[in-house]
Amino acid sequence: MSELRSEEEKAAEARRGPAGVRRGGPPHAAIGAPTERSQDFRGSATRVLRLLRPERTVAVGALVLAFVSVVLNAVGPKVLGRATDLVFAGVFGRQIPAGTTQEQAVDALRARGEDRVADVLAAMDHVVPGQGVDFEAVGQVLLLVLGIYLVAAALQLVQGRLLVGVVNRTIFRLRRDVEDKLHRLPLPYVDGQPRGELLSRVTNDIDNVAQSLQQVLSQLVTALLTVVAMVAMMVWISPLLALVALVTIPVTMAVTAAIGKRSQGHFVQQWKSTGEVGAVVEETFTGHELVTVFGRREAAEREFAERNDALRDATFKAQFISGVIMPTLMFIGNLNYVAIAVIGGFRVASGSMSLGDVQAFIQYSRQFTQPLTQVASMANLMQSGVASAERVFELLDAPEQESETTAPARIEDPRGRVAFEDVSFSYTPDRPLLEHLDLVVEPGQTVAIVGPTGAGKTTLVNLVLRFYELDGGRITLDGVDVRDLTRHDLRARTGMVLQDTWLFAGTIRDNIAYGRPDATEEEVLEAARATYVDRFVHSLPDGYDTVLDAEAGNISAGERQLVTIARAFLARPSLLILDEATSSVDTRTELLVQQAMAALRSDRTSFVIAHRLSTIRDADLILVMEEGRIVERGTHADLLAAGGAFARLHAAQFAAVADPDAEDAVVPATSGP
Template sequence: MSDQKPVQSRPVDGRPVDRTPIDRTPIEEAGAEGQPATIKSTERPTTGRAFGPPGGIPGDKSMNFGPSAKRLLRRLRPHRVHVGGVILLAIASVGLSVLGPKILGRATDIIFAGAIGKTLPSGVSKEQVIEQTRAAGNGRLADLLQGIDLIPGVGIDFDALRNVLMLVLGLYLGAFLLSWMQGYILNGVVQRTVYELRSEVEDKLNRLPLSYFDGAPRGELLSRVTNDIDNISTSLQQTLSQLLTSLLTVVGVVTMMFVVSPLLALIALVTIPISMVLTAAIAKRSQARFVAQWRHTGALNGQIEEAFTGHELVKVFGRQKEIEESFAQKNEELYQASFGAQFISGLIMPSMMFIGNLNYVVIAVIGGLRVASGTMSLGDVQAFIQYSRQFTQPLTQVASMANLLQSGVASAERVFEVLDATEQVPDDARPAKVVDSHGRVEFEHVSFSYDPGKPLITDLSLVAEPGQTVAIVGPTGAGKTTLVNLIMRFYELNGGRITLDGVDITELSRHDLRSRIGMVLQDTWLFGGTIRDNIRYGNLDATEEDMLEAAKATYVDRFVHSLPNGYDTVIDEEGNNVSAGEKQLLTIARAFLADPQLLILDEATSSVDTRTEVLVQRAMAALRSDRTSFVIAHRLSTIRDADLILVMENGSIVEQGTHNELLAVDGAYARLYNAQFSGALTGVDEEEGVTAPA
């Protein structure tokens, strides 16, 4: 017997995919066969808590921006060496950039001094010219000349000007190269971080219990795994480098401003607290709206995915109008949330520009007066004005990135909620092993409920001997599928235990347990791939001959040859290019190829025609030989040959025995069996105590 992964008609840790249109009736049963409903109903609440807050969705307000942003940045720690390199390159690049205006101011002084010096008489000193000018009663001009490094009668020193300009060009070129290297390294860090985050989320999903997915709309969960992680990547990529550069630029520029003119520097710094208070006030108002924006995006994605998956049912029942109205409502909610988030956060940029322009005007006026008084050179004023622009520009850039940063942190919060979800009980560090494997399954006083307040299975005991076929029948919601889900350990028991060959299944690793089980569900699930790939999923080590044998035994081979490319025919994820019955045959072939120790069949032939069902039943009989099988069936004629039939009602076994024994008792099984031949209405009426009309 091969030790393969469990073969199912959908992923091991998933429930049957819900393909019902979005606007189904609110009065649904509590899930087929005793399973929790995947859609909220008035009969029972959802069993899982999907994303932290009750109800399965995040609240209108996010968690604090600071802790969330810090947690996101902490994910960069494994790349601290590269991050350190990015910081050093940024410091060097910004350092070269902030030196540029000061040195360029020297070029302005050379030009200005040459232009003024050429107009003065030659042969005299600068001091003599200043004395003559002051003696002539022009003290302001004398003060101006005092602050200029000139030689009377000598024009512009083009050699000195060339040297200064070449130095500035070298500085800016060096700053560009360093900045490019910084961006290249940072891009690698961000992409590796997002890669690791995406992998961590994928691993987390595989560790979450099935109850988590019971309360998680599939489209909403997909939105977190795809859209939100992509948004984190975009936000980190566009904000980290700019934030780092902007902060270093502010520090470098402020330093150079104090070097040039402490007075003007103090005036410029007044804008910092004003800008911080204004930005914080606007950001606080917009953050909650960004969270709402992404929450509504997930809800809209879920509705679209559900509506298009069940498109045929929407058409059949004429629910297009309701779908369109539901879409319009959710689309409007997304529009309002997005508009509010973008509009409010967008106020930061013009506000910062206004403050920067006021700062520019004040510096220009005061700087002009100081040049006129001779206390500052024209080049220094020019440099300071450039610094004031460089000072306000990074603040404006940071403000303009606030909406992107808040959006990224809001997405990070949603992803962190998935990562923080309670995981399934981990396997033992040293799991037990089944030494003598026969396939004996025993339920010992098992109790289980999806909802703690509504017990489903209470004190259930039964034994399935090796090689037996155990059929489980009963009305909808009796707990039949729940029983086999407990064997698979999709859910943890509330009490009692289940043993496999005498070993408690909780002491086995989940992989070891499920590798012994083959499962075929009523809801089929196929991969996007060839028919050969879908069959071989049951046993990847199987040979081509083994695969063909399984296909012939389950009558897949009969219809495959009518397809264009035979076993190489590619089917999509929904299996739309094969019929429902053919899909079910493929899942049966998959289980056949796995050769499992335990076999679970949940209405495995419900979608095939009567003739094919008879043929498949023969194949299933061969498949069930020498292995323990659990068969869930509504058509009782298909399980008459079962070794043991369990009749379940309200989570309890009310009758058990063979087909003939149970008919002889004339109890619950007999009523179910006879109801199939007396008509559905009669069966219901009898169960309700109403006499059906003749």
């Protein structure tokens, strides 16, 4: 849609400054612009989770599998501790004479003053005097532990598969919603956004949300469940050691919160800078030829370097600050590990705990610290993902174009009569453009609109198609207010040939058929022959099957223009808009195209926006616009005879060719911006 803006309006905007950054610009210019303030992490994260609502059944199933898997992993160390106890009991049992009971052995040790060893032996189970390690029992325990871990791993695999599906379907819906939103955005919003910035939100930011959501869901849920399970098992084994281990939780939370708070602003800046770099790259490579011709390559490289440096700095700060979390928490975890090992050793020596329980507790403490560290290390990922999600939500929350009427009207007998009744419009409230404009275009008429840059020529036809909404008055098509028609119905009756050619990556045949997908092959060829596309197509290697690249750079600008004219010819609309449609073709081709356009314009209402006055000699009505007003109207001959604004424009354009030194060759002030 943004292609509807002609070169004259783009030039006018260039003088005013880009939308969205100039002061005093239209209200839509600032809509959706990335903010430099920190995002609402909690609110945005909650909204991201709400995206998962359609997948809640599968997500709950994945949570159940994760819970069972974590429980099995939590039971494993306790069962494995029994194997350690069996080995330790066998070592002690071999040293006790056969026929002696465990109580007698304990009493004998105390009698010799070996109270420590006696306490350890008294606390042990399954000691058989005179018998060594029961390897059969140890083997059974190890097989049981192996089975537990295999089942837990299988459940984790299934859970991961379910979560991958949940995330992919969620991101699929998010991309679909964003795509639908783009089609509902008003033209002012699109015009007010740098294309690279908008593309960054639709591509880079959504990809980052997908990556963050995938890793967070697959790891965070399991990590939190693991923490709960490990705490429960540690409390069961030893409340005292559990208290020592739990001291790390508030410390971990405090460290994570402090570092995360400092890194959040840098993540926001990182993704803002990513969008700015994308915008610079898109603009530079789109206008690569002009950048080269005007010697602006160094300036473009300098601007890119500045944006890229800002991105590098923001990324470094965000990743470095958030990356401090993991080593810090690993240090805290190691201190906790040392404390548990020392206290556990004293309790084994005192007989208040078995060696297997201490071994299991140490495993639990490591498994308990690991998910905490994992959660903390994901803080940078979550911060980055939420920052990207916020930018996507800003796009989804942007104001949309006015909703369609609930009871749309229909035009039963389309003829193409267009009437402007007391129409007023402005891009900004303080700078009115059109005021109380009245105009009637009868069916079949060709109306040419001329005037200096910024006079409102393209704006006039944009209002007919409701790309902008009126401030006052109304526009009717065959007596029906265009606001009472659906936009689709209104625009389906219209064909457009723009100054800025738009072709997609595909064959020339496909690009022509874009105007009417159900057209037959013969109809496509007829349109190509009528608009002289057929003349150059046969010089191409594959003819109509020649594939155009993304920029259609493998054919000339004039040939691209002819293809767009053929597209409009094939559509055969009742209302035709030509915005400098022959600006890119040579003089000889222009004469041929004008004949084709004359046939195309027959029996339908046409609006022709022109700077080259030679192309509108045969127009039924010529409108001369200045500063949003129609200052003259009439035929080509009548306006020349009147000696007014049109005559001055005509003299400025043609007198210089006849006599470069003539006074009339100087462009008068009225033709300036």
